[in-house]
Structure formats: structure tokens, C-alpha cells
Amino acid sequence: MTTGTTIPNFLASQLRRICGDGHVLTDPDVRAPFETDWTRRFHGRSAAVVRPGNAQAVSEVVAACAGAGVAVVPQGGNTGLVGGSVPALASGAQAAVIVSTRRLTGIKPVDPLSGQITVQAGVTLATVQASAKAAGWLYGVDLAARDSATIGGTVATNAGGTNVIAYGMTRANLTGIEAVLPDGTVISHLQGLLKDNTGYDLTSLLCGSEGTLGIITAVRLRLHRPHAPTTVALIGVSNFGQALELMAAARAGAAPVIAAEVIDAAGIELVCAVTDVPQPLTTHPPLVVLLELADGGDGQGLAFISDDLDMAVATDVATKQRLWAYRERQSEAYASLGVIHKFDLSIPLANLAQCADGLRQLVSTFSSVTHFGMFGHIADGNMHIEIAGPARDDRDVDHAVLAYATSFGGSISAEHGIGRAKADELHLCRSAAEIGAMRAIKDAWDPRGLMHPGVLFAQT
Numbered sequence: 515m516t517t518g519t520t521i522p523n524f525l526a527s528q529l530r531r532i533c534g535d536g537h538v539l540t541d542p543d544v545r546a547p548f549e550t551d552w553t554r555r556f557h558g559r560s561a562a563v564v565r566p567g568n569a570q571a572v573s574e575v576v577a578a579c580a581g582a583g584v585a586v587v588p589q590g591g592n593t594g595l596v597g598g599s600v601p602a603l604a605s606g607a608q609a610a611v612i613v614s615t616r617r618l619t620g621i622k623p624v625d626p627l628s629g630q631i632t633v634q635a636g637v638t639l640a641t642v643q644a645s646a647k648a649a650g651w652l653y654g655v656d657l658a659a660r661d662s663a664t665i666g667g668t669v670a671t672n673a674g675g676t677n678v679i680a681y682g683m684t685r686a687n688l689t690g691i692e693a694v695l696p697d698g699t700v701i702s703h704l705q706g707l708l709k710d711n712t713g714y715d716l717t718s719l720l721c722g723s724e725g726t727l728g729i730i731t732a733v734r735l736r737l738h739r740p741h742a743p744t745t746v747a748l749i750g751v752s753n754f755g756q757a758l759e760l761m762a763a764a765r766a767g768a769a770p771v772i773a774a775e776v777i778d779a780a781g782i783e784l785v786c787a788v789t790d791v792p793q794p795l796t797t798h799p800p801l802v803v804l805l806e807l808a809d810g811g812d813g814q815g816l817a818f819i820s821d822d823l824d825m826a827v828a829t830d831v832a833t834k835q836r837l838w839a840y841r842e843r844q845s846e847a848y849a850s851l852g853v854i855h856k857f858d859l860s861i862p863l864a865n866l867a868q869c870a871d872g873l874r875q876l877v878s879t880f881s882s883v884t885h886f887g888m889f890g891h892i893a894d895g896n897m898h899i900e901i902a903g904p905a906r907d908d909r910d911v912d913h914a915v916l917a918y919a920t921s922f923g924g925s926i927s928a929e930h931g932i933g934r935a936k937a938d939e940l941h942l943c944r945s946a947a948e949i950g951a952m953r954a955i956k957d958a959w960d961p962r963g964l965m966h967p968g969v970l971f972a973q974t
């Protein structure tokens with residue numbers, strides 16, 4: 515690897531020839547938004563940001579950087595929450611080149627026979643959803659950052675989101691991939707065959723690899739038939755045990771459950787304060803469950819819920835959006851408190867209630883903590899924990915929370931990935947043998963460690 519904080523002249527010339535002058539950004543002010551992540555907790559320094567316009571150009575960019583011994587950081591919408599979308603500070607080492615996929619915006623018509631669509635990596639999630647809808651189909655992955663997150667980013671992180679209970683994680687909605695490997699080689703497997711037992715499944719391997727094995731340039735996605743109109747309800751409960759019972763009762767009903775979310779009182783209060791909306795329920799309960807049921811949109815799917823519970827129900831689009839906002843604006847509301855220590859835990863459902871109570875207790879022992887809140891995807895056992903107070907680089911509370919979650923058989927990342935934020939803790943939920951097997955793949959594909967160094971694996 516070469517060293518330096520600016521891009522070597524010969525490489526800059528090569529990149530300009532490949533991408534065009536206007537797509538090699540070296541001015542520090544122009545680069546700055548690409549160098550800080552959404553959380554503002556993670557930032558780094560790049561030598562340049564390049565914006566190739568097609569897969570061939572991505573391949574040439576990666577090959578040129580590899581030839582110069584310069585590391586590459588793939589970046590989509592920069593909405594990732596684990597510091598994985600930005601480079602490291604690169605003290606001493608040659609700063610990396612950020613390869614932004616945002617110009618890869620090609621999108622093919624929906625194939626009505628297979629119910630699949632092929633899109634380039636820089637298309638936003640919202641555009642994929644809208645394209646599917648316009649053709650009479652539905653893309654099953656949804657999350658609050660849909661207008662900025664790219665489909666390539668969602669595949670690279672195997673994003674989850676609010677509809678996993680109905681349609682699974684991103685990997686379950688993916689049938690093919692095109693990607694540029696760390697030496698610039700392009701692999702393309704976009705036929706979308708449902709049955710294709712021809713060796714290693716590179717599509718699944720690249721999904722969730724967080725940019726460490728290559729740059730995804732296009733994907734083929736499985737679509738679904740649209741579900742029946744829905745009813746949305748916010749229901750007040752006393753604790754996680756009651757929230758889980760409600761979720762299980764909803765799943766046992768006839769109406770498909772499209773989403774089952776949970777938000778604690780701290781999160782509801784914060785959204786009300788930050789976005790100037792009223793409390794959604796009259797009793798201000800300790801926890802609120804959000805259910806969306808595909809019951810035809812007449813509210814009949816909620817008949818199993820006891821009249822004793824405080825509840826707000828929506829069947830029209832505007833009111834549904836208003837109720838969803840209490841959940842969707844959680845990250846934004848916590849971000850208003852400053853730098854947030856964010857956690858994305860996956861806990862076995864049988865242990866979730868006990869773990870949630872214990873976490874609240876554990877975090878209360880840290881005097882640096884000023885705010886603590888929980889929300890998440892309750893049917894998936896996916897709890898997002900937001901903590902304000904500890905300094906940006908203070909990792910004591912981070913380590914304690916992650917270790918506590920794994921003591922319940924949980925995972926330190928349900929859906930956001932490991933990124934830079936949790937690379938030091940990967941060993942908490944992956945054995946030495948598993949990490950060794952993952953490293954062997956990484957070393958075989960990227961022997962010089964130039965593709966996204968410091969993400970997923972701690973830098974040695």
C-alpha cells in the first residue's frame with residue numbers, strides 16, 4: 515500500500531479518464547459529505563470520491579486503484595448506521611478512494627413472468643418500490659431511509675426493515691447479482707433462475723458482505739403480489755412480555771401481519787417533542803406496539819385485541835402514515851440529541867422480555883448516559899437501543915451492551931451490519947473457526963486487503 519492523504523497524480527488522471535473530470539471529486543469541501551456517516555459518529559478521510567457511470571467504469575476504477583495500491587470504499591446512499599459507509603481516518607496510510615454508486619441508476623422493466631426486476635446498484639429503495647408498484651407488484655423490503663438508501667447498499671448490508679415478518683430480509687428477495695471483485699473482475703449472474711444448483715452461491719455471499727468482497731453494480735430482485743389493504747394500530751402495553759403476546763396473537767389470526775413494531779415511552783415522548791405532534795395514546799403507556807395487518811383495511815383484523823387496551827386505529831392512508839411516523843422518526847428524533855450510540859440487537863424471542871429489562875438496568879449503571887430508549891421490530895426479536903451521553907469514542911457502554919445481548923444467545927447485529935462500529939466485537943457472536951473461514955474468503959478474493967479495510971474485520 516502507498517501512503518499519503520492526497521491521491522497520486524497518475525491515479526487521478528486515470529480516474530478522470532474513466533469517469534470524466536466532473537466525477538472525480540478531490541476538493542475537501544465537496545468530499546466532506548461523503549466522509550461523515552448518517553450518525554455523525556463516524557468520519558474519515560478519502561483521497562478522492564469517484565462516481566463511475568456504469569459497471570465497466572466501476573471495474574476500471576477498482577483495477578486502477580488496485581494497480582496503485584490504493585484502498586477502495588464502496589458507498590451508496592450513506593445511510594448506514596455502523597460507520598461502514600465512510601473510510602477510516604487513515605493515519606499514516608494512503609487515504610482510500612470512495613467509489614460512489616449513485617450514478618448507477620439504470621432500471622429494467624418488471625419481468626411479469628418471473629415477477630422479478632433487474633436494477634443497478636445506485637437506484638434508491640423508494641424507486642425500486644415505486645417501479646414494482648407501477649407494474650402491479652410489490653418489493654418486500656422497506657425501511658425509513660428508503661428515499662436515500664440505494665438498493666446496492668441494502669443488498670451489501672442484507673437490510674431488514676419493517677416488513678421482514680412478511681417478506682424476509684433482503685437476501686430472501688434477491689435472485690441474482692453483478693459485482694466488481696477487488697481486482698476489477700466483473701462477475702454477473704442476473705438470470706434470476708429460481709432453481710440453479712451450480713456451485714457456490716456468490717449472490718448470497720456478496721449479500722451482507724458490507725462492501726468487503728467487491729462492489730455490487732446491479733441486482734435482480736424477487737417481487738411479490740401486493741397484499742390486501744391494511745389496518746394500522748398503535749396499542750399501549752405494559753411490558754415486553756405483553757407486547758410479545760400481542761404479536762403472537764396477531765400472527766395466529768387470519769390476516770397476514772405486514773409489520774409488528776414496538777416503541778418505548780422515551781421514544782414516543784422524544785418524537786412528540788422533536789416533531790411537535792401530540793401523544794398518540796391517552797394513557798402514555800410504557801410501551802406501544804404498532805401492528806399493520808392485511809385485513810382488507812376495515813379494521814376487522816384487530817378483533818382479537820382486548821377492549822381494555824388503549825389503542826389508535828387507522829384505515830385511511832393519511833392516518834396510517836401519521837401513526838407510522840411515531841416509529842419511523844425514531845432515529846431522526848434521537849439524532850437531535852447529538853451523537854448517539856446505536857445498537858441493533860437480535861435476541862431470541864423467548865429471551866427478549868428479560869433481556870430488555872436487564873439492558874435498561876445495565877445501562878442505568880453508566881453515569882455518562884443521559885438518554886436511553888428502545889424501539890424495533892418485535893416479531894424479528896430486533897431491538898434498536900439508542901443511548902446519548904457517552905463521548906463519541908467512549909466504547910465502555912457499547913461493549914457492555916453488546917456482551918449482554920450475546921449472553922442471551924443474541925446477535926450484535928440484527929440488520930445494520932458490523933461496519934467499523936462493531937468490528938472489535940465480532941468475536942462475541944462468531945466463533946474463531948467461523949471468523950477464520952470468513953477471513954479465508956476475504957484473503958482469497960482480496961489478498962492485499964484493499965477492498966474496504968477495517969470494515970467487518972478489525973484491522974490488525
Ligand SMILES: Cc1cc2nc3c(=O)[nH]c(=O)nc-3n(C[C@H](O)[C@H](O)[C@H](O)COP(=O)(O)OP(=O)(O)OC[C@H]3O[C@@H](n4cnc5c(N)ncnc54)[C@H](O)[C@@H]3O)c2cc1C
Pocket residue numbers: 552587588589590591592593594595598599615635656657658659662663664665666667668669670671672673674675676724725726728729730731845846929930933966969
Ligand atoms: C432513518 C434510518 C432508518 C433505517 N432503518 C433501517 C432498517 O429498518 N433496517 C435496516 O436494515 N437498516 C436501516 N437503516 C440503515 C441503512 O439505511 C441501511 O443499512 C441501508 O441498507 C444502507 O444503504 P445505503 O445505500 O445508504 O448504503 P451505505 O450507507 O452507503 O453503505 C452501507 C454499507 O454497504 C456498503 N455498500 C453500499 N453500496 C454498496 C455497493 N453497491 N456494493 C458493495 N458495498 C456497498 C458500504 O461500503 C457500507 O459498508 C436505516 C437508516 C436510517 C438513516
